[in-house]
Amino acid sequence: MTLNRNDCLARDTADPLAPLRDQFALPEGVIYLDGNSLGAQPKAAAQRAREVILGEWGTGLIRSWNDADWFTLPRRLGDALAPWIGAGAGEVVVTDTTSINLFKVLAAALHAQRQVSPQRKIIVSERSNFPTDLYIAQGLAHLLDDGYALRLIDTPEDLPGALGDDVAIVMLTHVNYRSGAMYDMTARTEEIHASGALAIWDLCHSAGAVPVDLNGANADYAVGCTYKYLNGGPGSPAFVWVNKRHQDTFRQPLSGWWGHRTPFAMQPEYTPDNGIGRYLCGTQPMVSLSLVQCGLDIFAQTTMDALRAKSLALTDLFIELVESRCAAFPLTLVTPRDHAVRGSQVSFEHPEGFAVIQALIARGIIGDYREPHIMRFGFTPLYTSFADVWDSVEALRDVLATKGWDKPEFHRRGAVT
Amino acid sequence: MTLNRNDCLARDTADPLAPLRDQFALPEGVIYLDGNSLGAQPKAAAQRAREVILGEWGTGLIRSWNDADWFTLPRRLGDALAPWIGAGAGEVVVTDTTSINLFKVLAAALHAQRQVSPQRKIIVSERSNFPTDLYIAQGLAHLLDDGYALRLIDTPEDLPGALGDDVAIVMLTHVNYRSGAMYDMTARTEEIHASGALAIWDLCHSAGAVPVDLNGANADYAVGCTYKYLNGGPGSPAFVWVNKRHQDTFRQPLSGWWGHRTPFAMQPEYTPDNGIGRYLCGTQPMVSLSLVQCGLDIFAQTTMDALRAKSLALTDLFIELVESRCAAFPLTLVTPRDHAVRGSQVSFEHPEGFAVIQALIARGIIGDYREPHIMRFGFTPLYTSFADVWDSVEALRDVLATKGWDKPEFHRRGAVT
Numbered sequence: 001m002t003l004n005r006n007d008c009l010a011r012d013t014a015d016p017l018a019p020l021r022d023q024f025a026l027p028e029g030v031i032y033l034d035g036n037s038l039g040a041q042p043k044a045a046a047q048r049a050r051e052v053i054l055g056e057w058g059t060g061l062i063r064s065w066n067d068a069d070w071f072t073l074p075r076r077l078g079d080a081l082a083p084w085i086g087a088g089a090g091e092v093v094v095t096d097t098t099s100i101n102l103f104k105v106l107a108a109a110l111h112a113q114r115q116v117s118p119q120r121k122i123i124v125s126e127r128s129n130f131p132t133d134l135y136i137a138q139g140l141a142h143l144l145d146d147g148y149a150l151r152l153i154d155t156p157e158d159l160p161g162a163l164g165d166d167v168a169i170v171m172l173t174h175v176n177y178r179s180g181a182m183y184d185m186t187a188r189t190e191e192i193h194a195s196g197a198l199a200i201w202d203l204c205h206s207a208g209a210v211p212v213d214l215n216g217a218n219a220d221y222a223v224g225c226t227y228k229y230l231n232g233g234p235g236s237p238a239f240v241w242v243n244k245r246h247q248d249t250f251r252q253p254l255s256g257w258w259g260h261r262t263p264f265a266m267q268p269e270y271t272p273d274n275g276i277g278r279y280l281c282g283t284q285p286m287v288s289l290s291l292v293q294c295g296l297d298i299f300a301q302t303t304m305d306a307l308r309a310k311s312l313a314l315t316d317l318f319i320e321l322v323e324s325r326c327a328a329f330p331l332t333l334v335t336p337r338d339h340a341v342r343g344s345q346v347s348f349e350h351p352e353g354f355a356v357i358q359a360l361i362a363r364g365i366i367g368d369y370r371e372p373h374i375m376r377f378g379f380t381p382l383y384t385s386f387a388d389v390w391d392s393v394e395a396l397r398d399v400l401a402t403k404g405w406d407k408p409e410f411h412r413r414g415a416v417t
Numbered sequence: 418m419t420l421n422r423n424d425c426l427a428r429d430t431a432d433p434l435a436p437l438r439d440q441f442a443l444p445e446g447v448i449y450l451d452g453n454s455l456g457a458q459p460k461a462a463a464q465r466a467r468e469v470i471l472g473e474w475g476t477g478l479i480r481s482w483n484d485a486d487w488f489t490l491p492r493r494l495g496d497a498l499a500p501w502i503g504a505g506a507g508e509v510v511v512t513d514t515t516s517i518n519l520f521k522v523l524a525a526a527l528h529a530q531r532q533v534s535p536q537r538k539i540i541v542s543e544r545s546n547f548p549t550d551l552y553i554a555q556g557l558a559h560l561l562d563d564g565y566a567l568r569l570i571d572t573p574e575d576l577p578g579a580l581g582d583d584v585a586i587v588m589l590t591h592v593n594y595r596s597g598a599m600y601d602m603t604a605r606t607e608e609i610h611a612s613g614a615l616a617i618w619d620l621c622h623s624a625g626a627v628p629v630d631l632n633g634a635n636a637d638y639a640v641g642c643t644y645k646y647l648n649g650g651p652g653s654p655a656f657v658w659v660n661k662r663h664q665d666t667f668r669q670p671l672s673g674w675w676g677h678r679t680p681f682a683m684q685p686e687y688t689p690d691n692g693i694g695r696y697l698c699g700t701q702p703m704v705s706l707s708l709v710q711c712g713l714d715i716f717a718q719t720t721m722d723a724l725r726a727k728s729l730a731l732t733d734l735f736i737e738l739v740e741s742r743c744a745a746f747p748l749t750l751v752t753p754r755d756h757a758v759r760g761s762q763v764s765f766e767h768p769e770g771f772a773v774i775q776a777l778i779a780r781g782i783i784g785d786y787r788e789p790h791i792m793r794f795g796f797t798p799l800y801t802s803f804a805d806v807w808d809s810v811e812a813l814r815d816v817l818a819t820k821g822w823d824k825p826e827f828h829r830r831g832a833v834t
Contacts, residue, residue, distance in 0.1 A: 025475040034479045041475035049466040057651050058442040058458035062451045097699030099673030127685050132674035135687035139672035234474050234703035255556035256516030257549035268544050270552035282514030286651035288702030371683055
C-alpha cells in the first residue's frame, strides 16, 4: 500500500499534539525541520520580552532583582526543566552556555577523581562529538598541564576498549548531532562506572526531544542547551545537572558570586552555596533567560511519552517516504532505524548534500547541513506535522530530479549552526 | 550663596545632555540613582527585542545566524564599545559574564607569566574589590593547585608594598563599587609593569561612566559589564578586552567553538581564532545581546568629555547639598572629593544606612546599600537631572528628620545587586 498526502493529513487530524502547533510562530511558506539546531518561536515570547523589558526592567528597575525574583530564575527554570531530563528539584540550574557548563562539570569530575584515583588522567569522548565538547576538554587539560588528555573513540562500539584504570571521565553526547544516533544512557553509565570512571552526558540534542532519565541512569553530571528542542530562543542560557551525591563535594572553578552561599554579604572569601547553586557563576541575561519559560510552558501541556511517540512516527514516515519516493537518487540513511537508538532527527548522506540543502532552503524547506555530505532534518513533535513530512519529501524529490541545486549560488559555504 | 531648586532647574535648562533623557523609559514618581547597578531602559529596547524575536528568530529562524549576522554580533558590539574604553577595533568582544571573562584573562595572564617568570604565583588585588573578582581568582588558583594565591591590599596606597618578584598579576577594579574611588590607570599600570607583573582592570563601574584609555595606559587585559552605565539591560553580556600584544600568545582555557578559527568545519582539534575572537566560547543569548546596541546608540550621540563634565557637576552638587542641607545628621562622605579619583557615584556612610535607603526607595528615590553602612547613589549623566539631585537630597533630609526609616519594614535584608 502506497502512502499519499491524504494519509498524512489524516494522521494530523488524529494527532493529539497537533493543536500545540498554534502556540508557535512559524513563517508562511516554510517547513521548519531545523528545530534540532534552533527551536521555533513560542508566540508567547514577544509578549514575555515586552513584560520583562517594559515592566521588570523599565519600571521595576533594580527592584526587580527582588520583586521579579530575577536572582532565583536560574533555579526556578532548572526545577521546571528537571522532570524532562529525569532530574529532581534542586538538581538543575539554567545558566551560562553549554561550553561553560561543561567546563564546570569536567573540572568538578576531574577533581573528584583526583581525590580517589589520581592516576586517572584520561577523558574519553567520541571523535564525532559536537566539537565544542572536545575543545573545552582540551582547554581544561591544557590549563591543568599535568598529564590530562583526551582519548577519542571512533564509534560507540569502541567504548569498552577505551575504558581502563587510566580513565577519569567519559564525556558523551547522548544523541549525536550529526547522525542522530542515541546512546543507551543507563547501560553505558553502568559500564563507565564499572570501569571506575565518571559519566558526563551532553543532552543538547536530547532535552525535550527524547526520554532522558538522569537519576534512573545514575549518571554523574549533565549539560545541555535550551535553544533547540526546548525552544528557549537563540542562544538562550544552557543548563547543568549534577547528581546530588556530587553536588557538595566540589567547589567548581568558575566560582563567581552567584554561586556564593551569601552573595550579598560581599565577603572577600568564596564560600560555595550548598547544592546545585554553586554551579552558578555571574549575572545572567534576564531577557533571554526569561524566554526559556515560554518554551517550557508548552511542554507542560503534554508528556514525553506523547512527544516520543509522535517523534518516532514522524522520523519513521520521513525515512519511509525518502527511501520509497527518492529511491532513484544516491541517498544513504545515516540515522539508526532502530527506535531504541534514534534521536528526533533524520540524517541522510548525499554527495552534493550542501547544495541540496541550499536548494531546499530556497524552497522554504529548512533543514541543515553538516560536513561531510550530511543533510540533517530535525523533527519536533510540538510543531511538525505529518503533512510537513510529506511536503518536504516531495520537495526533496523535486530538487534531486531537477538538479536546481547544482547552481553556483547553492555552493557558497556560510555559517550554519 | 545658598543654592535652591530653581538654580538646579536653570542648570537643567542649560544642560546640553538634557534632551537625551527622553530616550530612556523612567517610571513616574521615581528618581533613579542606581544606574551604577542596573542602567535604565532605553526606549528603543522593547522595539528592538520585538524585531529580534518576531523577525530574526520567528521568521528568520536558523537563517538569522547568517542573515541577521548573529554570529558576528559579539565582535560588532565590541567594536562599537571600544572607543568608550580607549580600545581599537578587533580588541573587544561582548560575551558571557564579567566573572567568566575574568577567568579567561586571569588564565591567559598566568600562562603568559609562566613562560617568562614561573616563580611569579601571586595575584594581587584589593580586599574591597567586588567579591566576584576575588572569588574567580580563588577558583582559578584552587583549580591549578600549584602554589598560586591571592594577596589582598587594604587600600590603594598599599599597592607598592604588595608588588615584588613573586607577583604575576595585579587585578584591580578601576572604580570601586562601594566607595566610588577611581585609580589612576596609567600611573598604576606603569608601576605594575615596572615590578614585572601584568595589569588586569575591571571596568564594571567605569565603562560609560568615566574616561578610560586602555591603550593609552598600556594595560594588559580588561573586563567589564554592559548593564550598568552602558544600559544594556539586566544581566546583558559582558565585555573583554585584550591588548593586541597578548591576543595571539595564548589559548584561553574556556576554548569553546565560537573561539575556533573555523568553527563550522567541525574539526575535533581546537585551533584558536586569531585575535580577540579566541576569547569567545559558546553560543550567546541573542535577545539580551542585541539590546546592548540600544544603549550604545545613545552614547553615540554624545562624547565622554560631555558625560564626564556633567557627571562631576552632578556628584559635586549632590555632595554639596547633602553636606549643607543634611549637616545635622551623622553622614560621612566615603567618595573622594578630588575629581581625579572620583567615579560617577557618591557614597555616604550612615549608621542606619540600610534602613535609610529603604525609606528613600519607598519615596521613589532609588539608591542602594552596601555593607557596612554605605548608601550608594549613582549619577548617570544621560538621564539624571540637576533637579533630580535637589529632590533626592530634600527627600534624604526629610527621611533623616522624620526617622520614618526606623520602621521595621525597612529592616528586611534582601537581594540587592
